[in-house]
Amino acid sequence: MWNTLTDGVHSLQQSLRKFCADEVMEFDNAYNCETCAGKERAVRHTSLHTLPPVLVLQFKRAAYTNSKNGSKSSQRIKMKLQHHVSYPEILYTKNYSTSTMEEQGVVGDTLQLFAVVVHQGDSMERGHYVSYVRGEVGGKEVFYFIDDIYVTSCTKHDFLSQEAYILFYEKDFPINGTSLCNMRGELE
Numbered sequence: 001m002w003n004t005l006t007d008g009v010h011s012l013q014q015s016l017r018k019f020c021a022d023e024v025m026e027f028d029n030a031y032n033c034e035t036c037a038g039k040e041r042a043v044r045h046t047s048l049h050t051l052p053p054v055l056v057l058q059f060k061r062a063a064y065t066n067s068k069n070g071s072k073s074s075q076r077i078k079m080k081l082q083h084h085v086s087y088p089e090i091l092y093t094k095n096y097s098t099s100t101m102e103e104q105g106v107v108g109d110t111l112q113l114f115a116v117v118v119h120q121g122d123s124m125e126r127g128h129y130v131s132y133v134r135g136e137v138g139g140k141e142v143f144y145f146i147d148d149i150y151v152t153s154c155t156k157h158d159f160l161s162q163e164a165y166i167l168f169y170e171k172d173f174p175i176n177g178t179s180l181c182n183m184r185g186e187l188e
Contacts, residue, residue, distance in 0.1 A: 009085065010083070010084070010085055010086065011085060011086045011087070012057065012085065012086065012087040012088065012091070012167070013088070015059075015085070016095075016096050017095070017096075019046060019096075020045070020046050020047050020095075020096045022043050022044070022045050023043065023044045023045075023046075024041070024042075024043055025041065025042045025043065025044055026041040026042075030042070047096055047097055047098045048093055048096050048097040048098065049097070049098050051093060051097070051109070051111065051171055052171075053170065053171055054168060054169070054170050054171075055091075055111055055168075055169040055170075056166060056167070056168055056169075057166070057167045057169070058165065058166045058167075059085060059164060059165055059166070059167075060081075061080055061081045061082075061119065061124070061165055062078055062079070062080060062081065062124045063078075063079055063081055064076045064077065064078055064079070065077050065079055078123075078124055078125070079123070079124075080119075080121070080122065080123050080124050082163060083163075084161075084163055085163075085164065087113065087116075087160070087164055087167055088113070089112065089113050089160060090110055090111070090112055090113075091110065091111045091112075091113070091169050092109060092110055093109045093110070093111060094109040097109065111169035111170060111171055112134075112169060112170060113134065113159075113160075113167060113168070113169050114133065114134045114168055114169070114170050115131055115132065115133045115134070115167075115168035116131065116132040116133075116159065116162050116164050116166070116167055116168075117129055117130075117131050117164070117165050117166035117167075117168075118130050118131070118132070118162045118163060118164060118165055119165045128147075129165075130145065130146060130147045131145075131146040132144070132145055132146075132154060132158060132159045132162060133146060133159075134159060141156075143155060143156055143158065143159045145158065
């Protein structure tokens with residue numbers, strides 16, 4: 001299994017391309033064929049079959065490394081991966097979906113970002129989670145920074161430039177129609 005943040009990936013789109021790329025299964029990882037009861041070389045392909053109302057994407061921001069502690073033995077240490085991975089406001093899913101979506105007459109292949117969760121702290125053992133959320137007030141797009149019970153306004157740039165841990169995308173755009181996360185005036 002690959003890790004987006006340790007394999008030189010710097011954008012969500014690169015990560016999705018890598019995740020959906022064909023994977024050759026052979027040798028120890030070969031497919032177990034039930035018909036011939038043997039291991040067979042196969043190609044596995046991952047793609048979106050249908051779009052959910054909300055697509056939740058989590059970046060794998062933890063990795064283990066071996067560290068020598070003065071003796072011959074090594075110790076596995078969990079570390080937080082902290083480099084920036086860019087993510088789009090609008091996610092076009094056509095390159096990551098199957099032809100089944102087209103056959104089913106799915107009309108839009110786009111999702112809009114409505115929330116970003118960020119882990120603050122230098123390690124995975126401790127820290128604090130905060131969120132950046134898109135909303136609507138009086139038909140106008142607004143952005144909020146949420147830290148426990150504190151909610152403050154923030155900019156669109158703040159919303160789109162975080163060291164994201166979890167991204168939430170939705171099919172129905174908040175400003176253009178019905179939204180699962182419509183916040184009309186609730187945070188004024």
